[in-house]
Amino acid sequence: MRFYDTRQAKVRDFTPLVPGRAGLYYCGATVQGMPHVGHVRSAIAFDILTRWLEYRGLAVTVVRNVTDIDDKILEKSAASFAEGFEPGEHDRGREEWFALAYRFEQEFLRAYDTLGVKRPAYEPRATGHIPEMHELIADLVERGHAYPALDDSGDVYFDVRSWDGYGSLTRQKVDDLQDAPDADPRGKRDPRDFALWKGSKPSDPAGASWPSPWGRGRPGWHLECSAMAGKYLGSAFDIHGGGLDLRFPHHENELAQSTAAGHDFANFWMHNGMVTYEGEKMSKSIGNTISPAEMLGLAPARVVRYFLGQAHYRSQLDYKPTSLEEAAAAVERIDTFVRNARALTGHDGAATGVPGAFGAAMDDDLNVPQALAVLHETVRSGNTALAASDAGRAAEALGEVLAMTAVLGLDTVGTAGPGGDPAAAAALESLVAAQLEARAAARASRDWAAADAIRDSLAAAGVVVEDSADGARWTLEP
Known part of the structure; x- marks a missing residue:
C-alpha cells in the first residue's frame, strides 16, 4: 500500500509501525452546531481507509476526538441565555454549554451512523482528558518550549521559535506566518505563539474551567488532539487524518507541540479535500450550501x-443539483445486478475477494474513482453473464461485487428500501416476490388479463418487471 504523506509531500510506501496493526487518529467534530457536508465527507474518507486497511489484514485502532469545549460553544450557550432560542426551536429552553455540546455531539453520531461510518475504537472528549493535557504542558514548559503568559491572564503559550521544526508540515517559515488569534498579544513573547492553556475569564460560565498549575482555565484547541492521540495510540502511531483546512494552524501546531515534547507522533499525515457547490466554495452568506440532512432528505x-x-479523497468534490440523481442511478445499477444475480443463482451469495485491479487501485493512495470503475465493469460483466444464463460467472461476479461494496461501505446492497431502511427493503422484496409468484401462476393458467393486471399494478407502484427465459426480474423505476 502507498499513501500520500502531507508532511513529505509525496506518495510513499505504507509499512505499519507494529506488524499486523495500524493506529489511525482523525479529527472529529467541534460540537458547536449541526454537522456540515465537509465533516461527513472526511468521516467517510477515513472510514473507507479503515475498511481497506482491515481488508488488507490489519487490525486497525481508530480514534476520533470530540472537541466539547471551545469559545464558540460557550458563546452560543451564552447567547441562548441572553436572547432565548428562536421561535419553535429547542423547546427545552435555554441551554448550558455542556448540554449544547452533547446535543450536537449526538447529531454528529446520528449522521455518521446513518451514512455507514463505523464507530471508532475510542471517541474521547476533550473535557475528559484535562490531566493528560496538564502533563503535556508541564513537559513542554520544562523543556523550554512553552511559558506562562507575561501578564496575569493564566494563559500558557507554545514558543514557536523554540522549535526548529515549526512549519515543517506545511513548509512555511515562522517569519512568514500570521499571528495566532489567541488572547491578549501582550501576554506573548511572539504574536505567532499559540495557546496551550487559556486562563479563565470572569464571563466564563461555571464549570467551563479547571484548576491547573497556571490557574483555572481550559485547554487550547491544538493541545487536545496531541494529548488524546498520545493517550490512546502512544507516542508514535501510523496515520493522522483530517480535512485539508486543518493543515494549518491546527495540525501544524499539533505536530510542533508533540514532537517538541519528544514524541514521534504520526508517521503519515493524510488530508481529504473540500466539498464545493458548482465549483465555488460553500458559503451561507451567498446561499450555496447543502447540509447532510438536506442531502438525506433528497436521497x-x-x-x-x-x-x-x-x-479521490485528496481531490475537491463538487456538488451539483444533479449529483444525487447520478449517484442514485449508479447505486441502482449495482443493486439491480445483485438482485438479478441472486435470483439466477438461487442464493444470496457471499462476498469473495476483490478483483486484482480494484485492489491495485485502492493500494495506490486509495484511488476510489479507479476502484469504482472496476466495480461497475464487474457489474457489466455480470449482467452479460445474466443475459447468457451463465449462473457460474454471475455468481463469481456477485461475490466480487459484494466484496467491493463492503470495502466502500456500500455493503447493504439489495436492502435499499425507502429511505435506505433495511426492514422496509425486506418487506418490499417479500411483497414483490409474492406478486410475481401470483403473476407466474396466472400466466401458467393462461389467465393473461390477471397477469397483465398484476404487472400494471406493480408498474403503478414504480416496480418495473422484465420477463426473461429464467423468469421475471424486477427493478425500481429510476
Missing part, C-alpha cells in the same frame, strides 16, 4: 454515501 443514505465517497 437514501447509501446514495449520499456513494456521492460523498466517490471522488
